[in-house]
Amino acid sequence: MSLSPLPLHRRAGRFLLVARMVLTIYGGYKVRQIYGHLSGGSRRRDFYDQQHRRAARHIRDTAVRLEGLLVKACQFIGSRADVLPPEFIEVLAEMQDRVPPKPFTLIRPWIESQLGRSLEEAFAEVEEDAFAAASLAQVHRGRLHDGAVVAIKVQYPGIERVIATDLANFSFFVNLLARIERSFDFRILLEEVRTLIPLELDFENEAANARRFAANFADSPNVRFPTPVPALSCRTVMTMNYFEAIKITDLAGLARLGIDKHEVAALLTNAYIRQILEHGFFHGDPHPGNLLIQKDEHGPVLVILDLGMAKDFTPQLRVGLIRLAAAIIAQDAVSIGAAFRDLGFKTRNGRDDTFVTLGELFLGQALRAGKAYADITMVDRINDELMAALRANPIVRASSDLLLVMRVMGLLSGIGKTLDSKVDPLSVMMPFLGLPMGKAPSVPTAH
DSSP states (O other): OOOOOOOHHHHHHHHHHHHHHHHHHHHHHHHHHHHHHHHSGGGSTTTTHHHHHHHHHHHHHHHHHHOTHHHHHHHHHTTOTTTSOHHHHHHHGGGGTOOOOOOHHHHHHHHHHHHTSOHHHHOSEEOSSOSEEOSSEEEEEEEOTTSOEEEEEEEOTTHHHHHHHHHHHHHHHHHHHHHHSTTOOOHHHHHHHHHHHHHHTOHHHHHHHHHHHHHHTTTOTTEEOOOBOGGGOOSSEEEEEOOOOEETTOHHHHHHTTOOHHHHHHHHHHHHHIIIIIISEEESOOOGGGEEEEEETTEEEEEEOOOSSEEEOOHHHHHHHHHHHHHHHHTOHHHHHHHHHHTTOEESSOOSHHHHHHHIIIIIHHHHHTOSSOOHHHHHHHHHHHHHHHHHSOEEEOOHHHHHHHHHHHHHHHHHHHTTOOOOHHHHHGGGGTOOTTOOOOOOOOO
16 A cells, blocks of 8 residues: 655645654753763762653653554553663653544544445444544444444544554654664664554554464353454444453552453463464554453453564474574574574674674563563673674664564563563473473474
């Protein structure tokens, strides 16, 4: 699908807002950094707290004005409680489910034009107030003529052109930042966004994903997915069954329902490791707004929503990922490098040092700590090492499949910290690696 940008005057307005945000935040940290070096204040743990909060508010306020792609970025950032300062989490987490919805006077005619029938013909009732709004769409509760309660997910009118404009603007600043601060080169991630966003803008693709996920977890009644209503769905509107549930990070809500948060963490970890290592087909956007919890007679039930961003591994890629995980667990530097290269990664000088550090940040440190989330002091240390390795030997080619897995692991790590997860991820992974519990793996060979 080809995305065409907005008219020139609207592109210019959005560009200037992004430019002001980038320059203000970058300048704020630079001034703070220089002052800290001169005054010695940077040695205080709270030295950057005020700047963190100021930067987070500026990102949030700009995202609310721009909507579109920046809102999705805020949803990702606001989920990383494991590695980001609490000021960012506190300010940006509200973007997971508090995005201002569009007025129903705009949404109603859009639904009717997309479904090719009046709202009264399609539904017995539709609530005008959206109960959820995100970066690309909002959701209304409705009722079918047979009495079934449904959720109606509606893509914002014109959002494709907004996304195309934002991608062009962000490309400019990502490329500029890569030249100014060579240790901050996000061009690989930008290309991944270019690949994945069109999938999220196609609700027919999302409906197909939902059916496939439901089939993969047919033997797991404690993991559920929305069921699309084909006659009332199209590329921009998706009608599905409605779930009465709470957000996975609503700790007070879990306590009220008598649900053990550690049991929820275990359910979440197992569900995603199954997707990645067993099914080879996984949900790529597990931020807290897309993960809900219900309770039935058997315990907690995980409901996974917003399935447009999903990735299908080939059998070869799945084997490659298993080989990489086994190599990282075994701390085998040579095999880590070989596994990364087999997955499509390449460094400038061909050495493996950057891959080893990346593997440690991706999986190794959490496994050795026996935690389902990253320890912030360890992450800080490894991030410093990774930045040094990237400066000395940058990655010049990367696998989009593994980048998405890393994103998923990062999001799950943030949720795991919020839930105070007690899950040992190594023990969960072992059966999928074909190894008995407690046995350190040897690295499987490629076939």
